[in-house]
Amino acid sequence: MEEARLPKVFTNGTLPATIAEQLATITTGYTPDSELELQEPSYYDYPVLKAPVWRWEIIWYFFFGGLAAGCYVIASITALFGSSEDRPVARAGYYLSLLSVLPCPILLIKDLGKPDRFLHMLRIFKVKSPMSMGTWGLLSFSLFSGVTAVIQAARDGILGRWWGSRLLAALPQRFLAIPGSALGVFLGGYTGVLLTATSIPLWSRSKVLGAIFISSAFSTSSALISLVLRLTRTPTQALHKLERLEWVALLVEMVGLFSFLRGTGRAARPLVGTGPTEHGRTFWSFVAGTGLILPWLLQTLTLLTGRSAKRRSGRGIVISLLVLMGGYFLRRTMIEAGHTSSADARTTLWNAKR
């Protein structure tokens, strides 16, 4: 009975469906029973909800927004609490934060139905609407990220040696770091809160999507900073600390994701299941498997065994790339599975029975 329902196909190099299906059942705590579900009433299975209008622009915005936020916060932590040898982390973090925040407004404006009306977002300040707050948050964060990066550039001598550059270099970067980091945490997490404050069962049932997104912002950002430091061969002892932070962030992300799946139960099927419209195979292969658990295990190995610097660097680059890929696929499968979730009338009606 149980086996007959499981599709037995191996497809395009991802996990076999049976393994993904078993993982889905274990993590969500829900075994799909198609016969029982078919007895639930609905109106000819027409969707109860409208499908989201958000597509690739939003996925990339979530990814870059997370990087911009995480890089700024990590750079600020090292600038405020780190030693002098941690300087390269702060420098790289502030530059990468500005670079990552630049595509964000373009992606968001392109996503609008009426891009020429993007300024209408600034008509009001609405605490109840995460999108309104997000607009203001992104705007103010960009300001902090920009100014901080310009001060950093002036201190690094990139802006030349004229009086304006000297004045900028003298500005107190540390004072900007505290409000800037608060805004960074907001930017990295509000996207998850925004998805939670909808009627889509997958996004709204558990309330931890914001926690997952902020931890993913931390993990992808530390991966990006260490990747850039390694590729530019910047000699620094701080890489070791960055690796530990990344390890912590990946752990928090795993705990968050597991509680998300548990808390969402049946409504998480579009994300983890293996049906034709479900995204389980991508999720288990690229988000949970090679994007989260594998780099975390590799990182654990690196932290436990003191290996030679050269081999360590090679492995570090692989870990960084895996974490960045996992962060992208997390957002992608989450948005795409939200489309599937909105189309499932029975689960939507089940979700509203509380």
Add this chain to the structure above:
Amino acid sequence: MAIEATKRANMRRASLRSIVSLLIGSKEPPMASQAAMGFFTDTSICIGCKACEIACKQWNQLPASEPLWTGSSYDNTGQLSATTWRHVQFIERIERPDIPLLQPVPALMSGSQSTALPFFNSDRWLMQSDVCKHCANAPCLEACPTGSIIRTEFDTVYVQQDICNGCGYCVVACPFGVIARDQYGDRKAHKCTLCYDRLKDGFEPACAKACPTDSIQFGEVEQLKAHARERLGMLHERGVKEAQLYGVDDHILDGGLNSFFLLLDQPEVYNLPQNPQRPSNNVIPASLWTIVAAAVMGLLGIVIFKK
């Protein structure tokens, strides 16, 4: 007519107030209070004529949808959309609940069911004219980041087309799948306006006006709710035990609906969610979890870098 009278009374009050404010020299007074207006859709007398769908399209100059054959019922409209603001559902209740759908034919033939006369069996059509619920706490309005979606003086929920920038947040906020972005037209959000323009001139909405059986009733929400309860009692008395109200009490979305229904089966049969959660209630718990995660990582980050 009732509206006409209240409107005139309101105008008189308003003019009196403006004279007073002129004498005292205060600011312009707020708009005169106006009773909340809404729909009561009584599905027990809906005959599925779709006059409401057509009246709505005609009055609001909405384009016809692409011809589509759903193959599942007489309903080829399918669902509410950016250009369809009334939608008549046809729910076919012909099979008996104790007969599985895929039973061999001889078993069906031998049963006594085949001899039952149509008048005395429970086979029936359920019809419902679906529409925007004009929620007392409207999730679309709460989500809207531009202030395009407003509550009018009639307590209805209205999308200001000159403000909407098509961000799409209201689309996923609505728990009933009502509001939609016009993907092929102007790419802005659209839904039932409760004929705001007609209300301003003291007319009832086009669908209610066109409804030949008074299945769609328009009026003051409080009066309509009283009437709905009365009608429910009457149906229960006559033995229609399955009749129930949807959205009349304050249960749904913490405040009830200004456009509510009398149903002849459980809400799910009509694709109506029994008790949808209010999306804005999720903002605080989701934010708290985010802060907890950020605090854990931030503090550990400080510990890691401080050494």
